[in-house]
Amino acid sequence: MKARNKGTRNMFFWRKRKRGAAESNMDAVGHALKNAAAKEHRAQTGAFRAALICDRGRERGNNEDNYLLGMQINSEMLDHSTAVFRSAADGAAWQTAGVFDGMGGGEMGELAALIAAKTVKQLSGRLDDGCEKTDVDRIMREAFLRSNNEIIDLQKEHCVYGSTGTVVSIGSGEFKIYHLGDSRAYLLRDGELMQLTRDQTLAQMKMDAGLYRENDPGLEVERHKLTEYIGRDWTKENLRPQESAWIPIREDDRLLLCTDGLYDMCSDAEISGILAAAGGPENAVASLTQAALTKGGKDNITCMVIGFPR
Numbered sequence: 001m002k003a004r005n006k007g008t009r010n011m012f013f014w015r016k017r018k019r020g021a022a023e024s025n026m027d028a029v030g031h032a033l034k035n036a037a038a039k040e041h042r043a044q045t046g047a048f049r050a051a052l053i054c055d056r057g058r059e060r061g062n063n064e065d066n067y068l069l070g071m072q073i074n075s076e077m078l079d080h081s082t083a084v085f086r087s088a089a090d091g092a093a094w095q096t097a098g099v100f101d102g103m104g105g106g107e108m109g110e111l112a113a114l115i116a117a118k119t120v121k122q123l124s125g126r127l128d129d130g131c132e133k134t135d136v137d138r139i140m141r142e143a144f145l146r147s148n149n150e151i152i153d154l155q156k157e158h159c160v161y162g163s164t165g166t167v168v169s170i171g172s173g174e175f176k177i178y179h180l181g182d183s184r185a186y187l188l189r190d191g192e193l194m195q196l197t198r199d200q201t202l203a204q205m206k207m208d209a210g211l212y213r214e215n216d217p218g219l220e221v222e223r224h225k226l227t228e229y230i231g232r233d234w235t236k237e238n239l240r241p242q243e244s245a246w247i248p249i250r251e252d253d254r255l256l257l258c259t260d261g262l263y264d265m266c267s268d269a270e271i272s273g274i275l276a277a278a279g280g281p282e283n284a285v286a287s288l289t290q291a292a293l294t295k296g297g298k299d300n301i302t303c304m305v306i307g308f309p310r
Contacts, residue, residue: 047087047088047308048086048087048095048170048306048307048308048309049084049085049086049087049280049281049306049307049309050069050070050084050085050086050087050097050281050304050305050306050307051082051083051084051085051280051281051282051284051285051304051305052067052069052082052083052084052285052302052303052304052305053080053081053082053285053286053288053289053301053302053303054066054067054074054078054080054081054082054300054301054302055079055080055081055261055289055293055297055300055301055302056079056080056300057261057292057293057297057298057299057300057301058293058296058297058298059296059297059298059299060298060299060300062077062079062109062110063077063078063079063080063081063110063300064101064102064103064104064109064110064112064113064300065099065100065101065102065113065259065261065300065301065302066099066100066102066110066113066114066116066117066163066302067081067083067097067098067099067100067117067302067304068096068097068098068100068117068120068121068124068167069083069084069085069097069304070083070084070085070095070097071121071125072085073114073117073118073121074114074117075114075118077110077114084281084282085097087170093127093128093129093131093171093172094124094127094128094131094136094169094170094171095169095170095171096120096121096124096127096140096167096168096169096170097167097168097170097257097304097306098117098120098165098166098167098168098257099164099165099166099183099257099258099259099302099303099304100113100116100117100163100164100165100166100183100230101113101163101164101181101182101183101259101260101261101300101302102114102162102163103161103162103163103164103226103229103231104159104160104161104162108158108159108160108161109160109161109163111154111158111160112151112154112160112161112162112163112230112231113163115147115150115151115154115163116147116151116163116165116230119143119146119147119150120140120143120144120147120165120167122143123139123140123142123143123146124139124140124143124169126139127139127169127171133176133246136169136171136176137176137243140167140169140178140241140243141178141240141241143167144165144178144180144230144239144240144241145233145236145237145239145240147163147165147230147231148162148230148231148232148233148236148239149236151163151230151231152231152233152234152236155231160231161229161231162226162229162230162231162232163181163229163230163231164180164181164182164183164226164229164230164259165178165179165180165181165183165229165230165241166178166179166180166181166183166184166185166197166257167179167241168185168255168257168306170249170306173248173249174246174247174248174249175246175247175249175255176243176244176245176246176247177196177197177242177243177244178241178242178243178244179197179198179200179241179242179243179244180200180228180229180230180239180241180242181199181200181226181228181229181230182199182200182201182223182224182226182260183197183257183258183259183260183302184196184197184199184256184257184258184260184263185197185255185256185257186255186256186258186271186275187247187253187254187255187256188253188254188256188272188275188276189250189252189253189254191272191276192272193268193271193272193275195268196244197242198242199223200226200227200228200229200242201222201223201224201225201226201227202222202225202226202227203218203219203221203222203223203225204223205227206218206222207219224260228242249308250308251308251309251310252307252308252309252310253307253308254275254281254284254305254306254307254308255304255305255306255307256271256275256284256288256303256304256305256306257303257304257306258288258301258302258303258304259299259300259301259302259303260299261292261297261298261299261300261301261302262288262289262292262301262302262303264298264299265291265292265295265296265297265298265301266288266291266292266295270291271288274287274288274291275288275305280307281305281306281307284305284307285303285304285305288303288305289301289303
């Protein structure tokens with residue numbers, strides 16, 4: 001469960017806002033890595049294997065997380081759910097996956113995350129071989145906005161606040177992240193773990209403004225107070241996710257999408273070590289989930305690992 005207002009390296013994100021020095025540097029590094037990757041051997045089809053575990057954890061009374069993988073979601077809002085998926089090299093041109101962390105407590109958080117997962121699933125079903133990248137962008141933006149608007153309708157009658165959303169679209173040997181909130185996407189490449197998303201929290205905002213340092217005690221209080229999330233925009237017109245660049249896939253890349261129940265329990269070094277050593281995605285998500293549970297499992301834990309084998 002999160003407060004209503006609910007980084008490893010942030011490398012590939014841009015925002016349609018005035019660009020500060022830190023943001024410009026982030027873009028410069030991201031585009032440099034993108035260009036470097038394009039010069040090396042890369043997966044041409046984007047075929048991948050993926051696995052996911054969505055678990056209630058040890059302390060929460062229910063599971064407010066949800067996901068989308070291979071058109072599978074946690075439709076019954078189970079305390080423990082798993083999913084596996086293998087894309088074919090000659091399969092659909094575009095594949096979509098994501099994790100969602102509901103806010104509000106009790107069944108209301110579960111419902112918000114389920115709405116987001118269902119809506120992204122429904123709209124991503126429109127992606128076919130004839131779609132271009134611009135079509136993917138349009139559909140993903142529509143999915144986030146429509147999820148927001150459905151949640152807003154419920155806010156007026158019920159105590160449903162919203163949900164995070166971290167979604168990846170994969171196709172044509174590239175991937176792109178769409179993101180709101182503090183769920184995260186990481187990339188393990190050549191042994192280095194890179195955080196692809198930027199937490200949209202009050203703590204992160206104050207750090208960016210120079211009001212907090214890394215070890216400031218105020219960070220802990222505000223680190224999950226969200227400044228952006230699905231369900232924030234009551235105008236039903238202006239919500240739009242953060243978006244990464246299209247990032248070329250390299251063989252042996254590993255993508256991790258997760259909710260804060262994982263990264264709050266496990267350090268970047270622990271996550272990186274497990275991803276590097278675990279073998280296939282199924283072993284990786286099992287090991288990551290177990291590590292978070294062993295360290296306390298204080299929140300719901302959802303982790304998805306997507307591997308691009310040779």
